[in-house]
Amino acid sequence: MENKNWKAENSEKVLIKGNYAIAQAAINAGCEAYFGYPITPQTEIGEYLSAKMQELGRGYVCAESELAAINMVMGAVSTGAKAMTSSSSCAVALMQEALSYASANELPVVLVNVMRAGPGLGYIYPAQGDYNQAVTGGGNGDYKIIVLAPSTVQECIDYTYRAFYLAQKYRNPVIMLADGLLGQMMEPATFGNYPYPEVDTSQWALTGAKDRTSRAIYSCAPDEKKQIQRIYDLFKKFDVITENETSYEEFETEDADIILTAFGSMTRNIKAAMKVLREKGLKVGCFRPITLNPFPTKKIAELAQNVKNFIVVEMNMGQMFKDVKCAVNGLTKIDLINRPCGEWLSVEEIVSSVEKILEKNYAASV
Amino acid sequence: MEKNFILAGFGGQGILLAGTILANAFMLDGKNVTWYPCYGAEMRGGTVNCEIVVSDSEVSSVHKQDTDYALVLNQQSFDKFVNRVKSGGTIIANSTLVAKTEPRDDIKYVFAPMGDIANSLGTSKVTNSAALGVLASVCGIVSKDAIESALEKVLGEKKKELIPLNIKALEEGYNNLLQVS
Numbered sequence: 001m002e003n004k005n006w007k008a009e010n011s012e013k014v015l016i017k018g019n020y021a022i023a024q025a026a027i028n029a030g031c032e033a034y035f036g037y038p039i040t041p042q043t044e045i046g047e048y049l050s051a052k053m054q055e056l057g058r059g060y061v062c063a064e065s066e067l068a069a070i071n072m073v074m075g076a077v078s079t080g081a082k083a084m085t086s087s088s089s090c091a092v093a094l095m096q097e098a099l100s101y102a103s104a105n106e107l108p109v110v111l112v113n114v115m116r117a118g119p120g121l122g123y124i125y126p127a128q129g130d131y132n133q134a135v136t137g138g139g140n141g142d143y144k145i146i147v148l149a150p151s152t153v154q155e156c157i158d159y160t161y162r163a164f165y166l167a168q169k170y171r172n173p174v175i176m177l178a179d180g181l182l183g184q185m186m187e188p189a190t191f192g193n194y195p196y197p198e199v200d201t202s203q204w205a206l207t208g209a210k211d212r213t214s215r216a217i218y219s220c221a222p223d224e225k226k227q228i229q230r231i232y233d234l235f236k237k238f239d240v241i242t243e244n245e246t247s248y249e250e251f252e253t254e255d256a257d258i259i260l261t262a263f264g265s266m267t268r269n270i271k272a273a274m275k276v277l278r279e280k281g282l283k284v285g286c287f288r289p290i291t292l293n294p295f296p297t298k299k300i301a302e303l304a305q306n307v308k309n310f311i312v313v314e315m316n317m318g319q320m321f322k323d324v325k326c327a328v329n330g331l332t333k334i335d336l337i338n339r340p341c342g343e344w345l346s347v348e349e350i351v352s353s354v355e356k357i358l359e360k361n362y363a364a365s366v
Numbered sequence: 367m368e369k370n371f372i373l374a375g376f377g378g379q380g381i382l383l384a385g386t387i388l389a390n391a392f393m394l395d396g397k398n399v400t401w402y403p404c405y406g407a408e409m410r411g412g413t414v415n416c417e418i419v420v421s422d423s424e425v426s427s428v429h430k431q432d433t434d435y436a437l438v439l440n441q442q443s444f445d446k447f448v449n450r451v452k453s454g455g456t457i458i459a460n461s462t463l464v465a466k467t468e469p470r471d472d473i474k475y476v477f478a479p480m481g482d483i484a485n486s487l488g489t490s491k492v493t494n495s496a497a498l499g500v501l502a503s504v505c506g507i508v509s510k511d512a513i514e515s516a517l518e519k520v521l522g523e524k525k526k527e528l529i530p531l532n533i534k535a536l537e538e539g540y541n542n543l544l545q546v547s
Binding site: 013015040041046152179181183185186187188265268269271272308343344346347 | 384386389393399400401402403405424425426427428429430431501
């Protein structure tokens with residue numbers, strides 16, 4: 001029973017559910033086709049677009065499976081169109097092969113994953129257990145996906161815009177990694193206008209070979225040298241993405257002894273825990289990667305030089321933990337506060353866990 | 367200031383709508399607010415709830431273990447959420463369907479006949495609006511006017527004809543409690 005009577009006037013603040021916000025942002029970004037299959041907790045994205053895309057004369061297909069959906073997206077984006085799919089955890093697992101192909105073929109696929117609990121079918125409550133699935137990937141071969149992690153409904157809008165832009169700018173698949181909490185909650189947000197320039201796809205898109213030689217996009221590479229070069233090129237491209245697009249937020253890190261790190265909607269909880277711990281006299285800061293891939297390794301390494309302890313807070317068994325640990329590279333202590341899924345770690349739980357960690361690491365000295 | 371609310375009742379009593387209206391009212395008041403529903407295999411006749419957090423700064427966590435205010439429209443919800451109210455917090459119950467018991471002595475109890483108020487206006491369907499009126503007068507951090515504006519905004523053009531009756535229920539709920547105290 002959500003309020004769908006709101007008008008998406010650009011500057012108006014509207015109370016809107018994360019899933020609807022993502023769907024409307026996709027429309028604003030110029031998404032010309034959506035392909036998907038329902039799954040909680042992201043079904044409202046497809047529900048919303050099933051009506052709107054038809055009204056706008058754009059494409060909407062409720063595919064027979066997630067596997068079909070993402071392959072349809074590959075087909076659509078290979079023509080230079082903006083297209084997307086959305087799904088959740090266990091069904092995103094079905095799309096991994098296609099993500100490998102889309103990376104090899106340099107296709108600007110946009111995928112929104114509204115995470116639920118796994119492994120296996122799991123259940124519909126929120127979780128952050130697909131960090132590895134998004135960042136490391138389950139497809140074959142060497143490839144990298146750009147991964148954006150929103151923490152508010154406003155960021156669901158902003159990063160949907162960014163996902164479409166980055167996908168086309170770099171001809172690389174982009175995943176927006178949200179969670180059931182963000183998908184289901186409502187929060188005031190503003191749509192604004194799609195803030196990015198349109199990307200010229202005319203040099204590679206399959207648009208019919210009228211008045212030009214034909215093109216083909218495929219990943220089969222029987223020529224060993226060419227295949228080797230292709231992978232080098234893909235990774236060179238990702239170096240550029242790392243250089244240009246790595247993004248993060250930091251809060252009160254200047255004087256911090258301890259830095260709490262989280263991604264996605266857990267960011268709000270660590271910021272609130274930071275305030276409580278600061279009031280208790282502890283010098284605590286927060287660091288939050290926005291791009292999970294490329295990961296802000298360099299920045300964390302820099303912060304690690306002046307900090308005593310990194311503490312990673314996440315709703316999984318420590319998936320981002322290993323990337324932070326890798327970035328810290330032995331310079332500081334590093335600990336994990338986590339729960340596998342379900343009810344988000346509360347501010348009080350985070351505060352008391354931090355205190356226990358400090359007691360363990362520094363006895364009475366802190 | 368950060369306060370949170372749990373609204374709960376039977377599926378069909380309009381709990382999620384009441385929560386949406388309340389969250390819109392906070393937004394119209396210029397506050398930061400989040401609305402989070404229980405979601406999944408819920409069904410008509412089962413219990414349903416949503417959680418609203420309102421804050422002057424960014425909402426810290428959207429889904430909390432305990433609550434400042436619980437607004438419960440049926441007995442099951444009272445039984446389920448009475449233990450989720452913070453010490454010193456308030457449970458506001460629809461006495462038409464909830465027995466007046468006080469199982470804890472560290473929280474406040476408000477019993478108001480929200481269902482009866484709605485029935486006296488001709489339909490139990492506006493119990494949720496009467497409940498919002500009671501809630502507004504109890505918590506004092508959202509005005510009746512803001513809830514009225516939110517109600518008009520949420521029901522919108524399509525359900526315009528339902529607005530006067532719901533506003534009436536809202537006012538009766540609001541005034542009912544003033545008469546009691």
